Amino acid sequence: MSENQEKKKIIIKKSGKGGKDPKESSILNYIVSVIIIFIILSSIYSLISQSRSQKTEEISISQLSSDIKAGLVQSIEVKGDSLELVYQEDVKKISKKEESVALSQTLVNYGVTKEQLSVVKIDIQSQTGFGYWFVNLSPIIFPILFILIFIWFLTRQMKGAGIQALTFGQSKARMIDPNDKSQKVTFKDVAGNKEAKEELLEIVDFLRNPKKFLDIGARIPKGILLMGAPGTGKTLIARAVAGEAGVAFFSISGSEFVEMFVGVGASRVRDLFMMAKKNSPSIIFVDEIDAVGRIRGVGAGGGNDEREQTLNQILVEMDGFEPNEKVIVMAATNRPDVLDPALLRPGRFDRRVTLDLPDRKDREEILLVHSTKKPFAEDVNLKVIAERTPGFSGADLYSLMNEGAILAARENRTTIAQYDLIRSIEKVMLGPERRSHLLSKKEKEITAYHEAGHAVLASILPYADPVHKITIISRGRALGYVFKLPLEDTKLQSKKEFLADIAVSLGGYVTEKMLFDDLTTGPSNDLQVSTALARDMVTKYGMSDLLGPIALEGQEGKALFGRGVDEKEFSEKVAADIDAEVSRIMKEAHEIARNIISENRKLLDAIATKLIEVETIERTEFETILVANGITPKKKLDIEHQG
Numbered sequence: 001m002s003e004n005q006e007k008k009k010i011i012i013k014k015s016g017k018g019g020k021d022p023k024e025s026s027i028l029n030y031i032v033s034v035i036i037i038f039i040i041l042s043s044i045y046s047l048i049s050q051s052r053s054q055k056t057e058e059i060s061i062s063q064l065s066s067d068i069k070a071g072l073v074q075s076i077e078v079k080g081d082s083l084e085l086v087y088q089e090d091v092k093k094i095s096k097k098e099e100s101v102a103l104s105q106t107l108v109n110y111g112v113t114k115e116q117l118s119v120v121k122i123d124i125q126s127q128t129g130f131g132y133w134f135v136n137l138s139p140i141i142f143p144i145l146f147i148l149i150f151i152w153f154l155t156r157q158m159k160g161a162g163i164q165a166l167t168f169g170q171s172k173a174r175m176i177d178p179n180d181k182s183q184k185v186t187f188k189d190v191a192g193n194k195e196a197k198e199e200l201l202e203i204v205d206f207l208r209n210p211k212k213f214l215d216i217g218a219r220i221p222k223g224i225l226l227m228g229a230p231g232t233g234k235t236l237i238a239r240a241v242a243g244e245a246g247v248a249f250f251s252i253s254g255s256e257f258v259e260m261f262v263g264v265g266a267s268r269v270r271d272l273f274m275m276a277k278k279n280s281p282s283i284i285f286v287d288e289i290d291a292v293g294r295i296r297g298v299g300a301g302g303g304n305d306e307r308e309q310t311l312n313q314i315l316v317e318m319d320g321f322e323p324n325e326k327v328i329v330m331a332a333t334n335r336p337d338v339l340d341p342a343l344l345r346p347g348r349f350d351r352r353v354t355l356d357l358p359d360r361k362d363r364e365e366i367l368l369v370h371s372t373k374k375p376f377a378e379d380v381n382l383k384v385i386a387e388r389t390p391g392f393s394g395a396d397l398y399s400l401m402n403e404g405a406i407l408a409a410r411e412n413r414t415t416i417a418q419y420d421l422i423r424s425i426e427k428v429m430l431g432p433e434r435r436s437h438l439l440s441k442k443e444k445e446i447t448a449y450h451e452a453g454h455a456v457l458a459s460i461l462p463y464a465d466p467v468h469k470i471t472i473i474s475r476g477r478a479l480g481y482v483f484k485l486p487l488e489d490t491k492l493q494s495k496k497e498f499l500a501d502i503a504v505s506l507g508g509y510v511t512e513k514m515l516f517d518d519l520t521t522g523p524s525n526d527l528q529v530s531t532a533l534a535r536d537m538v539t540k541y542g543m544s545d546l547l548g549p550i551a552l553e554g555q556e557g558k559a560l561f562g563r564g565v566d567e568k569e570f571s572e573k574v575a576a577d578i579d580a581e582v583s584r585i586m587k588e589a590h591e592i593a594r595n596i597i598s599e600n601r602k603l604l605d606a607i608a609t610k611l612i613e614v615e616t617i618e619r620t621e622f623e624t625i626l627v628a629n630g631i632t633p634k635k636k637l638d639i640e641h642q643g
Helices: 003-015 022-055 062-067 101-111 114-119 129-168 195-207 211-217 234-246 263-277 306-318 360-370 384-389 394-410 419-430 439-461 493-503 507-516 524-539 570-597 601-614 619-628 636-642
Strands: 074-079 082-087 092-096 121-125 174-175 223-228 250-251 282-287 327-333 351-355 467-471 481-484 616-618
Touching: 003 570, 062 074, 062 082, 062 101, 062 114, 074 467, 082 211, 082 394, 101 114, 101 121, 129 360, 195 211, 195 223, 195 234, 195 327, 195 467, 223 234, 234 250, 234 282, 234 327, 250 263, 263 282, 263 306, 263 327, 360 384, 360 394, 384 419, 394 419, 439 493, 439 570, 439 601, 467 601, 467 619, 493 507, 493 524, 507 524, 507 570, 524 570, 570 601, 601 616, 616 619, 619 636
Parallel strands: 074 121, 223 327, 223 351, 250 282, 282 327
Antiparallel strands: 074 082, 082 092, 174 250, 467 481, 467 616
């Protein structure tokens, strides 16, 4: 979106075409509601009054005198100037008289004699006191009272809107008090990440005892940037630093600074740092700081962009710290490559702590933390679960344990078994089983041979990971899958391993084409994954003999150095060479897969036949099939020997 388009969008919102202000809309709705209620109450009052007057007949005083002469009136009740009359057979009527003249005098003036009047019972009620004044003044008091209440509610609404406007620029950070035991997190609650915790212990020591550092002339880093993949525990370890140090913890997301109105983000930054200084020693934690900390001057908005003004204010606030203020700024991101260089210079976020995905031992410790308050059966072995979850983050492991508990509760069991946790691994990775997703006989055969093709290549190729499970039961969007696991965790991957992975991915494609002389939509995801891996080998990792050791794309597949998505740092000829190299890698992998499948047709048929029969083959049973067909299962010693 261009700068003019953004300005046009903002103008539309301000002019009211894009939507009304919620506060203005609520006040308008309130006024309309009050007016409608007033009209309804007035209508009800008039209807009641009208019906009352229609039920009781009103006569004139002359008619009353004539009825008294005729002996038709039994009694008269006088209430001020109102007369309530009771005739023969209890018929009730009403009449009026002059306020200052007595009733008897009025009737005498109309020719009623004292003898005729003595027959009628006359009862005079006093209309003085509160009731009299209330009845007479209520038509005046109630409308005035209604108007006053209406004005009071209206001013209250306006006052609330004014307060909201005044507090619009205040920080929305959530504060965790150090004395709140229910929300306190310490390093004991954070498993793994030993190096990161050791690095952050210095920050804890400084917050507890800053004098030790200041006396020797040392200045603690003002900003700590936590970098790592999603789910590695960046937010949790930041809270643990505050919990260990026993200081206030202010948490806010980077996206909460940016608003449509200019200057709001910068105002919230100032207010946040002011709150932190008042509660020092304290920690400010900005999650997903890349929302406001991206490289300036790139993309829409230019130098007047609200996000850039917010970033400028963060830079100013961090640079203005003094050592004795004891305020530490911590931030988390999984995209450190897009951050502005001014944020990363010494004096701001000059200490960067990387949180890696946990290794096997760390995964076991994380599982132990998440297993608290969960009843386990005797067969549960968390070490096995840790071995079967390479690449899982801390958040994935939490989800795994939770899914295991849900599976046990769904089956009305009081303890969590090892089988529940094993099933949870695949549920977290691929989604729930879809046993109701039935395949036809032909589709089942194609799927079985497709997965068997993957399994054969994974077992034959020396640099491929060994197979732990094969199934043709649908799970998530997959009709079937081969579950492969490395024999040990590794931090590096070689070119030979990449080529083996591409060949294994093409196993299903090759098998379908060879055996059925046709292709289905089944291998579509395999082709996408393998092609993307081949392109990364060429453009990111320098694994192409033609192009040599050169990186042509960033980590997310975009051009380097913060340039736009469509901009390229290479010529059309290089782009053609990249496409040619990717095509060559895919064709060579296809040829390798085709040769291996052709040479091991007997093994392929054995695996596919077993899959059609039982639908799922576990590692032990699969290795038995391999041995029966003259293939030695991979062991740890074999991999070490190949390396």
